[in-house]
Amino acid sequence: MTEPSRPDRPHSRWQLAALAVTIGLASASASAQNAQPLEQRFLFGVGTHQGLGGSVSGRGYVPAISVKQMKELGATSFRDDLPWSDFELPGRQLGFNPLLGRLDAQIKANIGPPVIILAFGHHLVPNSTPPTTDEARQRFVNYATVVAQTLAARRPIFELWNEYNLEARKNPDFSIDNYVALARVVQPVVKRAAPSSPFVVGALGDDPGWKWTDALLRTGLLEIADGISIHIYNHCMNPARRTAAEAIERLEAFHQRVAQATNNPAYPIYLTEAGWPNGEAKCSVNEQLAADNMAQMILWSSTAGPWLKGLWLYELKDSGTKPDALEHNFGIYHFDNSPKPAVCSIRDSWAFVRTSLKAERTRPVPGVVLVRSQDGSDVKAALWSDNPTKRFEVRLKGAESNAEVSHVCQQGAGLAPGAWTELSTTPLLVTAKGQAALDFEIRPAN
Structure with missing residues (x-):
């Protein structure tokens, strides 16, 4: 006032x-x-779901609409899944096909270097969710190799799995040993096929006390990786903690752990998911606070330093229409593609800092x-x-x-x-x- x-x-x-x-x-x-201006050394992107659900998205994702929305936001990247079971069809046919047509179209729109998630088991490959045997790992390697060869010219960032540590709470096969074993056989083939593409491990979900994180850091896996990724959410915390300030505080704590473990304060970290759901679920926040949080995260990111390689907000649009379904309401746009307050908050804050030389x-x-x-x-x-x-x-x-x-x-x-x-x-x-x-x-x- x-x-x-x-x-x-x-x-x-x-x-x-x-x-x-x-x-x-x-x-x-x-x-x-x-x-260099921030936009030349830092990626700002959003999470999308073109790679899931087949040729027609039940989540309402349409490539042409998504590309238009990302351009409106000023995004320079996006993050999406490339499921093994859709990339390798029966008869070991490896490559893009109609099931992945939406993702293929979005990649070809040249928004910027995409983050491609190499993940999920294959329904025709035993012991593949996650790969726990030499045979299953080799089949995963074959899939990762062809993906890297196909996309090398786009210089994507390859991220190994998605929130692997959260699956470990339900399934002991999702152990650190199995993750490291998979990473150590996938990394060499990806780097040979796409030497300009970073190979990123982690995709760590919520990790109270950093127990999984610390155990992973002790394995030495980061010595062969080009970076580590993390997801940070706080929407189910006490309402007073559902803020960008808390997310930033936790990300900085993660950075300190990684820096100490690698003896490298500039070791690359990718924040590949952060966001706040709206709607009527217990853990939701109102649309204006979500918009403010996202603006604050973007403005802060300009000050983080060379260790932070990018921020991907989750997700571009609502994935459903049920107001009490948490996973339906993370969108920057509504399910019908109408804008939430976050659209202009993100657009304005990114435009404000993207050309900054120092912050x-x-x-x-x-x-x-x-x-x-x-x-x-x-x-x-x-x-x-x-x-x-x-x-x-x-x-x-x-x-x-x-x-x-x-x-x-x-x-x-x-x-x-x-x-x-x-x-x-x-x-x-x-x-x-x-x-x-x-x-x-x-x-x-x-």
Whole structure:
């Protein structure tokens, strides 16, 4: 809420914080000047389901519509399944076929390097879910080899399995030993067939206490892999923890574990799933909070550093229409392809940072996140509250006549010099041309 005539509140230790954000071109280091834009070193994508369900999707996925939606978001990648049982038809016929026509069409649309999941057993191959014998592993190797040969020119990222550790809770065959044994025979053939394609292990689902993660890291598997992937969700946590802040905190903890195990703080990590379901299920969040969380994740990702190779939001569209079915309601778009609030939140936040050359995150006051970045001749700042129950007010100090200010999706009033405006979980975006110093004051709202 804008209150141009409201007097300042009394000062306390942090209730009124004067924050000077000086990120003009003149202060940029030579390395920052020559850095690659974020979009050239980081993939932003979404999860889709073109590879599951055969030639017609029961989830409502249509390649032409999905491609249009991804272009609207600005996505530079997507992640999808390439099931072994659909790629290898009876008679050991290996290759794309009508069952995988939708996935084939989406790959050929050249959204960007896709993440292709090599996964699932084969109904005609004994001991293949997961592969636990030399014979089953060799059949999986044959499938992975032809996939890599077929797609090599697209330079995809190959991800071995999907949430293997979650299956281990129900089936002892999904052991770390079996996973490592499979990875060690698949990796060489994939790299020979597609040397420019990263081979990524993990696809780790929820792992309380990091027990599975730590055990996997002790195997030394990451020495032959090109990266490790993880999925982070918190929608079934206490409502106060269903935030981007919690997801970021856990991802950073995962990064520290990987860095320590590999003795490499820049070891590649791929966040191949993160999202928040809507609808009416117990673990759902409202559409606006999901949109704010996704915007915050994207803005934060610009500050993560070279270890984070990409973020794939789950998923592009709702997979069903039942409001109380959790898995039906993760979409950025509704089942009928109409947009949710997340569409413009994702589009605006990614557009804001995708060309940034350098970015960093600070906390100017408790509960407020500031991402500041350099973008050629532009000076940028994004601010938000990281807790849905805490709101603040912010104002620009001085007369920055060339500053452009808006909330993501233009929600809320603009910010004029000297006027206070509300700061919530919906990020506030500020851009100024030239060597501007963006100075803010921040205070808690009533």
